[in-house]
Amino acid sequence: MHEGSGVDLSSYLEIAARSDPGMVRSNNEDSVKTHPALGLVVLADGMGGYNAGEVASGMATTLLATELDRIFTARSPGSEGAEGVPWVHQVLAGEIARANNAILHAAQSQPQYSGMGTTLVMALFHDNKMTVAHIGDSRLYRCRGEDFDQVTRDHSLLQEQIDSGMITAEEARHSQNKNLVTRALGIDPSVEPEIHDYDVQPGDIYLLCSDGLNDMVEDEEIAMTLQMLSANLELCATQLVQMANDNGGRDNVSVIVVKIKQAFPAPRGWLNRLMAWFCK
Template structure:
């Protein structure tokens, strides 16, 4: 598990935040928005709170256990609870301090457990999965462009040329309550998961991302830096952040190996 974040070639400061807890299978990426430095505050609050609270929750609850009310894995409930708490904290900070008024952040969080991964997201930060040679976007943007694509108003190619790329329809911290989108996916050995802010996918085509991951899948630190460099070489109009995770082996519950589910990458 490796992370890189960069201000890009145009912005004077970086409003993205990233956090990883490899031993617990947690990765978090947030892309802040707001007035001067407010976006950085929003994303920082979200990442720090969720990483701390989710880590604590994992010490007390088994994410693979089934919630009796919903019949879903507790991992989903835990993600939803912690994202909602972070939303409340960012919202309250924005309401109580004028310099932070209107701040918010996108968010994507992964929690690996029992040969599965629970992914919660809000906004247009993404998760991709490379399985074999196929790269798949497994989150769906909460954005105006995505709604226009879904309705057939524009094509994906037209969306890439749009000047409305940054209009999200859902963000953390803007309203008193927010509903994160959460899904659980099966995980296979040698899967590679990419979390990224839109500073990457707006600047680098999915096919270029795929080819980079294929070429450097045995060296994820280099792959992460290469992806950021590609975004900057193509203009770097936004902050760009990536987290890369390679699943080295299976991690079923029976092994009680949740705290060792992701081996450290060789440097």
């Protein structure tokens, strides 16, 4: 149990992760990290020649998982922030900036890593909610009962064209510009992650994935798989990767599936707990 967060979330969440090179590429430039006790999941899709993308995504997930474990072990994510910004948002933005600098420095100082970068999507579960940070076109979806929604919005040229009305969402599915992201870690000295909080409910299933899944498998098929295999997340994650590969597997494919087993409210102080007991 963590002193800072006060809750070991591994009994409240079920998590399964898979990462596969796909059917075409010889190496896997995706990287995934899960930390069930902390309620942290991180996925990155690297880009760059040779093994540079693999290095960038690996640096991003390892640095973030390590530093966030250290920080949130000492202090709860639900702590008060400054100037109206939630503390957890400040921490995520700061650690993402540090990871960005580390990847950029490696790319600039070592010729074989020149131009490398990575997307990022991560979720931290705490206090009956989920804080999501993302950069690029790796996605997070939510399956709640019969509803299946894309929570994140791609930072990509394609999304900008959809937003401006240049093309429709259906035309975007067949576009040649699918992999042109407008934000990535390790490319510029500063990067702006998008960070939001969402309430979660028991029974919710969350899917983090690289574009190797959603480019190869329709959202409707992803939703059906999550709903049908919600009782077996390990099989669900394996099946999602298999579906992408069965459809051609033109890219690396990575998934993290998270199921909310029960509510996980923030622990309260002894006085609040006593008052709650008397007011029952």
